[in-house]
Amino acid sequence: MIMRDRSVALTPAEMEAGKKVLTEVLRGIDEKNHKRWRRVVNTWFELEEGEITTVDTRHPRSGPFHRFHMALEQAVFNGQERFRDFDRFRDWLKIGASHVEWVPGAKGGIVPLPKSISYAELEEQEMRELHEKMMEFLHGDHAAPYLWKHLDAEEAGTMMSSILSGFEK
Incomplete structure (x- = not known):
């Protein structure tokens, strides 16, 4: 479970840099998954004070x-x-x-x-x-x-x- 910490002030440039890292360095494996990933990242940056979201990750087995x-x-x-x-x-x-x-x-x-x-x-x-x-x-x-x-x-x-x-x- 994560939440946005609004006590950390971000400039518009820092916000864009953060989004760039999270959507261009880390990418969905195909266009469909990448589109979903961008939506998730944008949702995180738009969270209101006290709003919580859940992140579930899986590292596939070899x-x-x-x-x-x-x-x-x-x-x-x-x-x-x-x-x-x-x-x-x-x-x-x-x-x-x-x-x-x-x-x-x-x-x-x-x-x-x-x-x-x-x-x-x-x-x-x-x-x-x-x-x-x-x-x-x-x-x-x-x-x-x-x-x-x-x-x-x-x-x-x-x-x-x-x-x-x-x-x-």
């Missing part, structure tokens, strides 16, 4: 990075021996990476509820940060022994490292 991350999840899922259902595995991975909302549980305690990683819910930078947290979790002391319960911790760690080695940047 398709190649999304596919890279999904391949990582699939590779670990395919190599592990604990989960039969991919969605439950992904929930476990989200919880391990702390991508959760803490909510009251059925018996009064607080439990982690995994958050969505859909394109609509998670922008590119947030997805990259989550990917790093998932990698930290998978490289940590808990994940490998849990996924390969018949192996000792060192063997499970070696198994995890062999899978993750193809996903290190």
